[in-house]
Amino acid sequence: MKRSTTYAADGKYPPEVQQMMAETTRCLNCGKILSLLQRKDGRRNRGYCTLECYFAKPPKLAYAEKEYGAAAKEVILKMLNDGASVVATAERLGISKPRFYDWMRKMNIKKKVVWG
Numbered sequence: 001m002k003r004s005t006t007y008a009a010d011g012k013y014p015p016e017v018q019q020m021m022a023e024t025t026r027c028l029n030c031g032k033i034l035s036l037l038q039r040k041d042g043r044r045n046r047g048y049c050t051l052e053c054y055f056a057k058p059p060k061l062a063y064a065e066k067e068y069g070a071a072a073k074e075v076i077l078k079m080l081n082d083g084a085s086v087v088a089t090a091e092r093l094g095i096s097k098p099r100f101y102d103w104m105r106k107m108n109i110k111k112k113v114v115w116g
Helices: 015-023 051-056 059-068 072-081 086-093 097-106
Strands: none
Touching (some): 059 072, 072 086
């Protein structure tokens, strides 16, 4: 089975995330200035300087930071501490529950039950 690759221009992300990626002049992860020239294969840089930066902070995570005006970890902790479930928080961010758990593990966010 051949694995196909989709890109942001192919509709992988919502329109507002695509617009953010197209309009940025700096890498969404590290802040490095992007060259807006087309690459040899005809595609433009889409918001990131390298694949490492893309995987370190995916576009939906960068959009959540931009939308809420805080670091991603703070945004996620605030949503969870306000009483939203993991499923509800993942849906608000536009991602699946397993992907949300991946983000939590990457940011070292642990579940903690406090009996009052």
